[in-house]
Amino acid sequence: MKHTIRCDIVSAQEEIYSGEASMIFATGAVGELGISPRHAPLITQLKPGPVRVQQPDGEEAFFFVGGGILEVMPHIVTVLADTAVRADDLDEAAALRAKEEAERELQDQTGEIEVAEAQARLLEAAAQLRALEQLRKKMSR
């Protein structure tokens, strides 16, 4: 019987770790977890904190996760890590910000005029070029 288990740690933005482990430590929603091979199937939320992976050669890999989900299957441990620290009130604040952003955007008639203007001018120039090109083709026909 193997005394290691496969461990994958991923976040939405990147793959963080993938390899064999002899033991995995993490902070679960209801307490500290130590997972060794042949652990019973488990699924839990993680609290923000470190995840330690003991590799078979005795080395230890150390990651910080902002929360997430840990799943233990007979043959594999999967950590879906959050890149951001998540909490209900934090999410609520973010949602509020997004709403405010929408209102600001609706009222904002003048903002960033300069950039818009410069861009409009460039756009116009590009359009002119295209029009001239078409005209030229028509003339040469």
Added chain:
Amino acid sequence: MAGGKEITTKIRSIENTRKVTSALEMVSASKIRKSQDLMNATRPYARMIRRVMGHLSKANPEYRHPFTVRREETKKVGYIIVSTDRGLCGGLNTNLFKLVLGSIQEWQGKGAEVSLVTLGKKASAFFKNIKIEIAAHASNLGEKPQIEDLIGSIKVMLDAYREKNIDLVYVVYNDFVNTMTQHPVLEQLLPLPDTDDEEIRDIWDYIYEPDAEALLDTVLVRYIEADVYQAVLENLASEHAARMIAMKNATDNAGELIDELKLVFNKARQAAITQEISEIVGGAAAV
């Protein structure tokens, strides 16, 4: 010399435009690569979260999360529209908005209301002008969008869906096929379309901490966020590709135009010289 000065001014102005367009082209070309790498980096997460979702739903066949239940009646439809912050990327945004407008009209024809979440300045600028409700907005996501910047906007939609203010949610973005091709796509985000179950292995049940329903909820929210995040990245890669092509065309056109104008200029100069000579010759003959 007729029009000589005007022609040189025009040539110079087109040369300046060409400098800008070719710089933009090169910048976009170098960014495509990076945004593609970002796109690929999200794949493992999507794969694994789908697997966990599959396990969870198989272990709890009796529990139906609101996100997976189809509503009988659709009174209000939500759209998460992923657009760019900047223009000069050909018809990328326009094609996308056309697709959205078609779908909006269809739903409005059926008597449903519409609510939008816009990501990127172009979408908000467009839909604000045609007076469609914008519930939330996020922009300036940058070259390396962070999922944190999307959480708020997505939550606005999810909350509205939970409270049954919205019965159907779409996400709309440009799918990056390759550098030459990007397709606008409209995907149903909520209720979650049924997924094909992977092969059923032996039946087991988990130990849940804290409980199955809360966990499933968290997993589904993460899944939706990852989906939208992926859409943002696809759109970013599409933006760079479309801009590169648009600017390449503009640069080429400018080059051709400059050649043409130079020819006109040379002809005008030659005509002036010829005229001068014939005037002198004519004058000499008259004397």
